[in-house]
Amino acid sequence: MKTKRLWGSLLSLVLCGSLLAGCGTESSSSSAQEGNGSQKVDKVVFAMPSFNRIPDDISKVTAAINAITVPKIGVEVDFRLYGPADYAQKVNLALQSGEQMDVFTTLGQFTNYASKNQLYPLEELLPQYGKELTQILEKDFGPNLLEATTMDGHIYGVPVNKGMSLPTNIVYNADMLKESGLTADQMTSLDDLPAVFEAVKQKHPDVIPFGPVNVNPSDTNLVLALKGMHKIDFLSDTTGIGVVVGNDGKVQNFYDTDAFKQGTKMMRNWFEQGFLEKDAATTSISFSDTIASGRGFSFLGGYSGMEAAKALSAQTGKNLEMKRLVPYYFDTGAVNLVSWMVSSTTKVPEGSVKFLNMLYTDQQLINTILYGIEGEDYVKVDEHHVKFPDGMDASTVPYTAMLSTGIVGSESLQYQLEGVNWSDVELKLKENKETERSPYFGFIFDPSEVKTQMSAVTNVVNQFLPALVTGVLDPDVTIPQFVKALNDAGASDIIASKQKQLDEWIAQQKK
Amino acid sequence: MKTKSGGLRKTLPLLLLAAPGLLYFLINNYLPMAGIFIAFKDVNYAKGIFGSDWVGFDNFKFLFQTSDAWIMTRNTLLYNLAFIVLGTMLSILIAILMSELLKSLWSKLFQSGLVLPNLISMVVLSYIVFAFLNADSGFINNSILKPLGIPEINWYSEAKYWPYLLVFIQLWKTAGYGSIVYIAFISGIDKSIYEAAKIDGAGKLKQIRMITLPLLKPTIIILTLMSIGRIFNSDFGLFYQVPMNAGALYSTTQTIDTYVYRALMQVNDIGMSAAAGLYQSVVGFILVMAANAIVKKVNPENALF
Numbered sequence: 001m002k003t004k005r006l007w008g009s010l011l012s013l014v015l016c017g018s019l020l021a022g023c024g025t026e027s028s029s030s031s032a033q034e035g036n037g038s039q040k041v042d043k044v045v046f047a048m049p050s051f052n053r054i055p056d057d058i059s060k061v062t063a064a065i066n067a068i069t070v071p072k073i074g075v076e077v078d079f080r081l082y083g084p085a086d087y088a089q090k091v092n093l094a095l096q097s098g099e100q101m102d103v104f105t106t107l108g109q110f111t112n113y114a115s116k117n118q119l120y121p122l123e124e125l126l127p128q129y130g131k132e133l134t135q136i137l138e139k140d141f142g143p144n145l146l147e148a149t150t151m152d153g154h155i156y157g158v159p160v161n162k163g164m165s166l167p168t169n170i171v172y173n174a175d176m177l178k179e180s181g182l183t184a185d186q187m188t189s190l191d192d193l194p195a196v197f198e199a200v201k202q203k204h205p206d207v208i209p210f211g212p213v214n215v216n217p218s219d220t221n222l223v224l225a226l227k228g229m230h231k232i233d234f235l236s237d238t239t240g241i242g243v244v245v246g247n248d249g250k251v252q253n254f255y256d257t258d259a260f261k262q263g264t265k266m267m268r269n270w271f272e273q274g275f276l277e278k279d280a281a282t283t284s285i286s287f288s289d290t291i292a293s294g295r296g297f298s299f300l301g302g303y304s305g306m307e308a309a310k311a312l313s314a315q316t317g318k319n320l321e322m323k324r325l326v327p328y329y330f331d332t333g334a335v336n337l338v339s340w341m342v343s344s345t346t347k348v349p350e351g352s353v354k355f356l357n358m359l360y361t362d363q364q365l366i367n368t369i370l371y372g373i374e375g376e377d378y379v380k381v382d383e384h385h386v387k388f389p390d391g392m393d394a395s396t397v398p399y400t401a402m403l404s405t406g407i408v409g410s411e412s413l414q415y416q417l418e419g420v421n422w423s424d425v426e427l428k429l430k431e432n433k434e435t436e437r438s439p440y441f442g443f444i445f446d447p448s449e450v451k452t453q454m455s456a457v458t459n460v461v462n463q464f465l466p467a468l469v470t471g472v473l474d475p476d477v478t479i480p481q482f483v484k485a486l487n488d489a490g491a492s493d494i495i496a497s498k499q500k501q502l503d504e505w506i507a508q509q510k511k
Numbered sequence: 512m513k514t515k516s517g518g519l520r521k522t523l524p525l526l527l528l529a530a531p532g533l534l535y536f537l538i539n540n541y542l543p544m545a546g547i548f549i550a551f552k553d554v555n556y557a558k559g560i561f562g563s564d565w566v567g568f569d570n571f572k573f574l575f576q577t578s579d580a581w582i583m584t585r586n587t588l589l590y591n592l593a594f595i596v597l598g599t600m601l602s603i604l605i606a607i608l609m610s611e612l613l614k615s616l617w618s619k620l621f622q623s624g625l626v627l628p629n630l631i632s633m634v635v636l637s638y639i640v641f642a643f644l645n646a647d648s649g650f651i652n653n654s655i656l657k658p659l660g661i662p663e664i665n666w667y668s669e670a671k672y673w674p675y676l677l678v679f680i681q682l683w684k685t686a687g688y689g690s691i692v693y694i695a696f697i698s699g700i701d702k703s704i705y706e707a708a709k710i711d712g713a714g715k716l717k718q719i720r721m722i723t724l725p726l727l728k729p730t731i732i733i734l735t736l737m738s739i740g741r742i743f744n745s746d747f748g749l750f751y752q753v754p755m756n757a758g759a760l761y762s763t764t765q766t767i768d769t770y771v772y773r774a775l776m777q778v779n780d781i782g783m784s785a786a787a788g789l790y791q792s793v794v795g796f797i798l799v800m801a802a803n804a805i806v807k808k809v810n811p812e813n814a815l816f
Contacts, residue, residue, distance in 0.1 A: 092779065095556070216755065282758075284641065345556065451780060452572045452573040452576055452783075455774035455780075456577045458773065460577070462773055463758040464758060
């Protein structure tokens with residue numbers, strides 16, 4: 001009996017022990033890099049989203065990055081790679097818990113980070129440590145790019161330097177178009193599309209002529225096209241509550257504008273003629289899958305340059321081509337959509353900015369981050385092009401983040417995959433400078449005083465927008481309901497707050 | 512002195528056995544409670560959490576900002592009520608049927624089969640549901656409604672069907688698992704009581720009504736009390752994934768959890784999310800206390816505490 005009880009005690013002790021062991025922290029094995037030589041080495045944590053497979057071990061690439069950065073700027077980089085789904089979560093967790101996180105990016109949440117004081121102001125450090133960075137932005141985009149990330153006189157981030165003009169293109173299956181006896185010349189604006197869809201439908205009754213580019217929630221890029229067509233500035237967020245049409249300076253509700261009514265009416269016509277699937281608003285099958293299976297014909301996509309259809313063809317295995325229908329319109333949100341930022345809690349601001357500078361200007365660093373190690377992960381073809389080593393592809397090489405080309409650094413310094421026309425990169429840079437800019441470019445709305453209303457309208461927009469941009473619901477009936485629900489949720493407060501801030505901003509610009 | 516040390520020696524193994532669980536509760540459930548104050552702060556990262564400004568109840572406002580406040584509260588409460596009532600009834604029914612089967616070899620197979628749905632992740636389940644309900648190629652529209660000549664239904668844009676669908680899906684998923692506790696309890700009932708009843712001429716139904724159910728009552732009450740504590744929470748997967756996040760269905764699928772998720776995905780404000788969590792916990796706490804008080808009044812032995 002006594003031994004039994006002893007065994008019991010022992011067993012439970014073991015249980016406790018194993019539990020505690022599980023809680024144990026992995027003692028950080030930071031290498032004793034510091035101290036060799038007189039130069040101090042800053043350790044910078046750099047987190048990047050990758051749309052490729054995340055390799056289990058990226059220490060080789062981290063070492064390659066450090067081989068560049070330690071001698072040049074005295075920065076040791078702790079390179080973190082996260083998938084797009086959990087990137088924001090991982091970064092936010094690190095920021096909230098006080099873990100070190102110095103250089104990170106965002107997909108569209110710049111204003112949120114800035115308004116919560118999570119970002120380090122860079123205006124004093126950039127002239128000192130970021131000269132080359134400023135130069136290359138000016139060369140590739142034109143002057144004043146950093147205005148899009150400036151709030152109250154502080155520069156809080158650096159937009160990624162790439163082809164930022166995203167005109168609306170119709171991406172279509174070229175073989176089907178040909179079989180229907182048509183050519184791309186017959187498509188010059190959105191109004192020409194119904195005739196094309198009808199012809200495709202006649203020839204291929206099983207094919208769905210048009211579908212949403214993104215699903216869950218469904219988005220047909222109708223809003224993108226309307227922005228370009230009617231020159232609408234969304235005033236630095238994506239909700240659509242509080243936009244300016246043209247240059248009249250009057251903030252209004254996008255969903256109450258004639259532009260939105262016309263656009264949704266057009267989509268409703270398409271839907272009623274059977275050009276979209278019945279469940280287009282709620283489907284969870286992405287239209288690129290539908291196209292790959294040969295059942296889809298076209299979608300609207302925002303792509304810079306002229307070569308995007310090649311990558312889409314490779315992805316879907318169909319012969320896709322694209323045709324531009326609507327130009328792009330630069331507003332602040334379009335430019336700071338992807339921006340690199342430095343955390344306000346960083347202990348190494350100088351090192352972070354030095355690293356940021358290299359991230360935009362050092363060809364070797366940028367391409368190591370994107371393509372990995374030469375000879376193992378990629379092979380150089382010529383000055384601007386690389387390919388995967390023989391017998392390997394993006395999913396079998398030890399490391400690649402090639403799908404993050406639109407996320408990091410300067411596109412003009414990136415290698416391109418073999419087969420991509422280099423002149424397209426030059427075209428994108430040219431269009432950066434030529435695309436029309438909104439007169440309110442540089443205005444950033446600070447939502448902090450209406451955040452309750454912002455969260456409420458976000459819900460309403462999620463509820464109504466997907467069904468309207470796919471034509472599933474009748475806009476004549478639904479838009480009044482939609483606008484009423486938005487007003488109930490406090491849309492007018494947001495519009496008033498935006499108008500006030502915009503007026504102040506305009507007054508400041510005139511000075 | 513002697514009795515004390517003897518008592519400790521007797522309970523030491525039990526205490527140690529409970530220690531991991533207690534430790535878990537302490538770390539996971541009690542320590543974070545100190546963070547409740549975040550719900551009353553306007554979190555500003557430059558000032559730090561402790562230095563941020565107090566804003567009173569401002570963070571709670573977004574929960575009640577729109578007419579959705581009523582819809583989501585109603586949905587959360589009614590769905591949970593339906594789950595508790597129907598789920599308990601169904602679980603008990605299954606348990607009684609299974610315990611009648613207990614002698615048969617098949618019962619083990621059925622038992623495993625009943626637990627299986629509970630192991631399916633909500634995301635996978637949402638696609639199983641999608642295979643049934645898809646407008647163009649779904650099983651119900653294509654193989655049932657079409658041959659019968661009934662017009663097809665666009666399930667993902669008709670909110671009125673979803674209360675039934677969601678209750679059905681939830682019961683399908685959880686009833687089997689929920690019955691395990693009852694099966695265990697029923698198999699523990701003294702068989703001689705049933706034999707005595709049989710001799711007295713009680714049929715199967717009468718045995719169930721007069722013996723099984725009354726003896727199950729304390730278990731039912733405890734389990735129900737525990738689910739009432741979570742009546743303000745909802746299974747996020749069930750209400751977000753299964754309806755495929757379809758906007759047209761919000762009027763019947765929006766619950767407090769999905770509303771908070773949808774509202775704060777964009778704003779990303781930890782003060783407001785803490786407020787939502789606190790609100791749910793406080794209401795849950797009040798409901799448990801109230802339910803327990805009622806039980807205590809009616810039947811003191813069955814109360815939880």
